[in-house]
Amino acid sequence: MKKNQVDIVTMGCSKNLVDSELLMRQFEANGYHCVHDSKQPTGEIAVINTCGFIESAKEESINTILEFAQAKEEGRLKQLYVMGCLSQRYKDELEREIPQVDKFYGKFNYKNLLNDLGMGIIASCNGSRSITTPPHYAYLKISEGCDRSCAYCAIPLITGKHISRKKEDILQEVHNLVAQGVKEFQIIAQELTYYGVDLDGKRQIATLIDDIAQVKGVAWIRLHYAYPNQFPVELLDVIRRRDNICKYLDIALQHISDHILTRMHRHVSKAQTMELIRRIRASVPGIHLRTTLMVGFPGETEEDFNELMDFVHWARFERMGAFTYSEEDGTYSGEHYEDDVPADVKQRRLDQLMALQQEISAEVEAEKVGQTMKTIIDRKEGNYYIGRTEYCSPEVDPEVLIPATRQLRIGEFYQVRITDSEEFDLYGEIDEQ
Incomplete structure (x- = not known):
């Protein structure tokens, strides 16, 4: 258990992710180190940002809370807090069912957590976020x-x-x-x-x-x-x-x-x-x-x-x-x-x-095979660089796999000639022209 470390887990949509990033920035301004989306807590404090959209999302949020609640019972975590859509909607029920959680916050009052922990909201950081996505x-x-x-x-x-x-x-x-x-x-x-x-x-x-x-x-x-x-x-x-x-x-x-x-x-x-x-x-x-x-x-x-x-x-x-x-x-x-x-x-x-x-x-x-497309490089996995064209949003859309035969820079744009395709992904190579 690492002192002055906060584990923040985000469930659900990218709108929730933005809220987590805003909270992380405030924690960091108060001297804490934040870890995002760790599978198990390694710090003293954990915050679960929940989703309450549909049944499967609610179940996933509840299961995650229960896993972290067990970690707290086993002494691997000191404090556990829950925020977001699920606790906005079902706060009273959750308080009764999962008493291991120190406090539940909703969708909009989650920054009160900082005051409850004896910290202040740093005004100069309001609106600033600690980006959890690739930096580009x-x-x-x-x-x-x-x-x-x-x-x-x-x-x-x-x-x-x-x-x-x-x-x-x-x-x-x-x-x-x-x-x-x-x-x-x-x-x-x-x-x-x-x-x-x-x-x-x-x-x-x-x-x-x-x-x-x-x-x-x-x-x-x-x-x-x-x-x-x-x-x-x-x-x-x-x-x-x-x-x-x-x-x-x-x-x-x-x-x-x-x-x-x-x-x-x-x-x-x-x-x-x-x-x-x-x-x-x-x-x-x-x-x-x-x-x-x-x-x-x-x-x-x-x-x-x-x-x-x-x-x-x-x-x-x-x-x-x-x-x-x-x-x-x-x-x-x-x-x-x-x-x-x-x-x-x-x-x-x-x-x-x-x-x-x-x-x-x-x-x-x-239909894209043979075309040369502007592609941004997100990451490297094994023998491939993974990129996206303008037609691809992160995490939900097809990606472009480019053999790592030369070094590419993450976050940079390249012209990529598409050489092959599958149902949901493309293969390409850097166009040297």
């Missing part, structure tokens, strides 16, 4: 919360209403991160395209991204978690016009059947969704779309599912994730719908959908 890229959170009321989603219950960060604060953070060596920014929010509405009633995402793109040293910008309803099409002009904005958009669609979209309270139709996809692809030629889809929502029939399969075949998403519906406490669907799709049917539909996407992904990646 970082996540940039532009807002908190969500004003949407999708029937299945507990996130608004956890995070509250949408709150946009001030643009000047965001731009200052970009300047600070560039000064630290960050070149690539993953722009994240629960609802990216709603940015600014709470500030002056207008969607300001296009202006914000345009301003970020003009900061010297920003090499790549990638956009995550857009919403299809009332999509700000002026954003497409910015993506097309700015060379350092990746031709990439993460836009969660969830379903395509009007029957299911209505039951989900998505406030968008099949026709509107398909027209939006056409417009995005026409406005930004070559763009790669990432989406997330759900199967097994209450009331989903075989006809609804087949309609979804046909849609995926038509849309040919370059990137796609999918998951099965799980009933969440307090949501509209949890209180008003019967979870009537059997678990084995949900799993079969998920398997069919992902098998189709695997075929599409294989075809999409095969």
Whole structure:
């Protein structure tokens, strides 16, 4: 057990990761050494930043807390704290069930931990983060919360209403991160395209991204978690016009059947969704779309599912994730719908959908063979350097494997000629020309 060391474990999404990085910076300013995502505690203090999105994520968070609670009981850890979405939502229950935890904090009051430990919040470090990602890229959170009321989603219950960060604060953070060596920014929010509405009633995402793109040293910008309803099409002009904005958009669609979209309270139709996809692809030629889809929502029939399969075949998403519906406490669907799709049917539909996407992904990646693509190098593994093109977000998208026949610099860009492809990865070699 190392004195003055804090182990911080982040569960769930990149938005949680940003919170962990903010807390780590404060700990370090108070003289502590922080270790991120260690599998077992090696310091005196551990902080678990939890996820409460869906059942599997909640289970993973609880299991991690229990593992660290056992370490505390065995004397391998002095103090254990829990923060984040799960404890924001289930604080009272968790306090009763896991008394080994010294204190639970929510999604927004976690910095109180510093005061409770007898430290102060260092004002000069407010807004500063200790980056846990490779130093050439970082996540940039532009807002908190969500004003949407999708029937299945507990996130608004956890995070509250949408709150946009001030643009000047965001731009200052970009300047600070560039000064630290960050070149690539993953722009994240629960609802990216709603940015600014709470500030002056207008969607300001296009202006914000345009301003970020003009900061010297920003090499790549990638956009995550857009919403299809009332999509700000002026954003497409910015993506097309700015060379350092990746031709990439993460836009969660969830379903395509009007029957299911209505039951989900998505406030968008099949026709509107398909027209939006056409417009995005026409406005930004070559763009790669990432989406997330759900199967097994209450009331989903075989006809609804087949309609979804046909849609995926038509849309040919370059990137796609999918998951099965799980009933969440307090949501509209949890209180008003019967979870009537059997678990084995949900799993079969998920398997069919992902098998189709695997075929599409294989075809999409095969089309890149022979092309030379700008690639950033993330790391070295064995006999390969691992890189990504502008069409690839870290951790979730295909990577480019480059034989380590010569020394490459991590975090640098290279022109890479694609020589081969698999369903979800590419192979390439440095283009010497």
